[in-house]
Amino acid sequence: xxxxxxxxxxxxxxxxxxxxxxxxxxxxxxxxxxxxxxxxxxxxxxxxxxxxxxxxxxxxxxxxxxxxxxxxxxxxxxxxxxxxxxxxxxxxxxxxxxxxxxxxxxxxxxxxxxxxxxxxxxxxxxxxxxxxxxxxxxxxxxxxxxxxxxxxxxxxxxxxxxxxxxxxxxxxxxxxxxxxxxxxxxxxxxxxxxxxxxxxxxxxxx
Amino acid sequence: xxxxxxxxxxxxxxxxxxxxxxxxxxxxxxxxxxxxxxxxxxxxxxxxxxxxxxxxxxxxxxxxxxxxxxxxxxxxxxxxxxxxxxxxxxxxxxxxxxxxxxxxxxxxxxxxxxxxxxxxxxxxxxxxxxxxxxxxxxxxxxxxxxxxxxxxxxxxxxxxxxxxxxxxxxxxxxxxxxxxxxxxxxxxxxxxxxxxxxxxxxxxxxxxxxxxxxxxxxxxxxxxxxxxxxxxxxxxxxxxxxxxxxxxxxxxxxxxxxxxxxxxxxxxxxxxxxxxxxxxxxxxxxxxxxxxxxxxxxxxxxxxxxxxxxxxxxxxxxxxxxxxxxxxxxxxxxxxxxxxxxxxxxxxx
Numbered sequence: 001x002x003x004x005x006x007x008x009x010x011x012x013x014x015x016x017x018x019x020x021x022x023x024x025x026x027x028x029x030x031x032x033x034x035x036x037x038x039x040x041x042x043x044x045x046x047x048x049x050x051x052x053x054x055x056x057x058x059x060x061x062x063x064x065x066x067x068x069x070x071x072x073x074x075x076x077x078x079x080x081x082x083x084x085x086x087x088x089x090x091x092x093x094x095x096x097x098x099x100x101x102x103x104x105x106x107x108x109x110x111x112x113x114x115x116x117x118x119x120x121x122x123x124x125x126x127x128x129x130x131x132x133x134x135x136x137x138x139x140x141x142x143x144x145x146x147x148x149x150x151x152x153x154x155x156x157x158x159x160x161x162x163x164x165x166x167x168x169x170x171x172x173x174x175x176x177x178x179x180x181x182x183x184x185x186x187x188x189x190x191x192x193x194x195x196x197x198x199x200x201x202x203x204x205x206x
Numbered sequence: 207x208x209x210x211x212x213x214x215x216x217x218x219x220x221x222x223x224x225x226x227x228x229x230x231x232x233x234x235x236x237x238x239x240x241x242x243x244x245x246x247x248x249x250x251x252x253x254x255x256x257x258x259x260x261x262x263x264x265x266x267x268x269x270x271x272x273x274x275x276x277x278x279x280x281x282x283x284x285x286x287x288x289x290x291x292x293x294x295x296x297x298x299x300x301x302x303x304x305x306x307x308x309x310x311x312x313x314x315x316x317x318x319x320x321x322x323x324x325x326x327x328x329x330x331x332x333x334x335x336x337x338x339x340x341x342x343x344x345x346x347x348x349x350x351x352x353x354x355x356x357x358x359x360x361x362x363x364x365x366x367x368x369x370x371x372x373x374x375x376x377x378x379x380x381x382x383x384x385x386x387x388x389x390x391x392x393x394x395x396x397x398x399x400x401x402x403x404x405x406x407x408x409x410x411x412x413x414x415x416x417x418x419x420x421x422x423x424x425x426x427x428x429x430x431x432x433x434x435x436x437x438x439x440x441x442x443x444x445x446x447x448x449x450x451x452x453x454x455x456x457x458x459x460x461x462x463x464x465x466x467x468x469x470x471x472x473x474x475x476x477x478x479x480x481x482x483x484x485x486x487x488x489x490x491x492x493x494x495x496x497x498x499x500x501x502x503x504x505x506x507x508x509x510x511x512x513x514x515x516x517x518x519x520x521x522x523x524x525x526x527x528x529x530x531x532x533x534x535x536x537x538x539x540x541x542x543x544x545x546x547x548x549x550x551x552x553x554x555x
């Protein structure tokens with residue numbers, strides 16, 4: 001076994017372990033953290049394939065942004081462990097069916113789509129070719145329309161998400177930032193002149 | 207020559223072990239000075255802010271206070287590590303590590319001079335962006351695992367803030383990438399050769415400002431330090447940490463500041479290149495110029511902290527989403543159009 005194979009099996013083992021923990025661990029926060037570990041191990045395996053752009057973008061987008069927001073939401077949940085324990089066996093048949101289907105699909109895709117040589121597409125470039133440059137030149141010439149359509153769909157989703165949050169509340173104390181920065185001292189503060197007062201002598205007669 | 211010395215001591219090792227230990231030696235050669243700089247950067251911070259506020263700062267330990275960081279480190283190392291009773295023990299102890307590890311790992315691709323770099327990888331800029339985006343996990347986990355309201359509020363603030371400013375930071379780097387035509391940090395610097403006016407700070411002036419401001423926000427430094435916000439939430443995400451746990455967060459914060467300083471220098475101020483490429487200046491080693499410029503940028507962090515009061519939280523969000531991101535988007539379009547469709551495209555190359 002070469003060193004590369006050792007590294008591959010190490011990352012694969014971590015990936016499989018983390019993926020198992022994602023679905024079996026009870027606490028949703030820990031589950032999300034195991035998902036982060038799974039993404040990270042997958043990125044390392046892509047790195048072994050010389051797909052450095054995909055690997056780093058996986059970490060950047062999924063680990064650095066998506067999972068942060070995910071954790072943000074999950075941490076807000078009121079975690080009731082007893083109730084979480086209940087549902088596992090009930091969803092097992094459906095979940096198992098989906099898992100088997102996906103395994104079959106991936107096996108078919110790897111066998112037919114890549115002709116049983118999954119690493120060929122990347123390593124054919126040679127070790128010195130800049131992965132990012134090659135990917136970009138294909139993406140922005142051959143697949144430019146597909147890319148633009150995907151970008152438009154994402155833009156629509158962003159706008160829709162923002163529109164959903166746009167509701168006016170009656171008791172909202174919103175202040176206009178433009179108004180705030182133009183406020184002068186005279187609007188807020190009044191200086192009055194008054195004569196100094198003589199302090200009252202303390203009453204010690206009692 | 208250094209490698210020969212290394213072989214003298216470690217030549218008896220079999221092949222994979224020898225390569226691995228040589229890499230470990232190189233890593234130590236980066237980490238050890240970095241930790242020393244971090245220690246003395248905390249000292250510099252207290253001294254600089256002291257003088258800005260017409261105080262003298264720490265001056266009791268050692269001559270003129272020079273041993274203060276050593277004393278601080280000793281104190282933090284030997285303090286008791288208190289783990290709150292109802293916290294999540296493992297995550298509580300793991301969070302500081304998760305905060306420090308990306309801050310140190312990012313240094314692997316930083317070129318200190320023309321020849322001095324640990325890993326001169328092709329996608330260096332992406333790697334940096336990916337690793338700096340991971341630092342937030344330490345903060346979020348610390349806040350959640352502490353099982354404390356103040357810590358949790360700090361973590362939530364930090365998560366929202368870092369996600370917002372990371373986008374502006376990423377777009378600023380896209381601008382650098384468009385002008386340099388490369389993701390390799392070494393190439394980005396060599397494209398800037400030719401002196402002060404050739405550096406990227408001029409054609410990318412808005413992006414440079416956005417990058418630096420986002421860098422201050424990403425490292426949770428004043429005036430964007432609402433994750434700690436002493437006046438509102440005690441100490442934010444690290445309120446429950448004591449001793450070494452707290453110290454590791456501290457190390458991570460300062461390592462990140464120096465990293466942002468180094469990156470600003472590499473991307474916008476010509477890295478190890480001298481400001482004017484004439485004889486006496488070019489004789490000085492690249493490491494000197496790189497260090498000098500990095501110190502100047504790091505000084506700005508201290509200056510900012512001593513000058514500005516803390517931002518209000520909604521104004522931080524407004525600045526990130528409604529000002530910095532639109533500025534970067536507009537300038538990216540300007541670069542793209544300017545570079546390919548106008549006669550003055552040479553500015554952007």
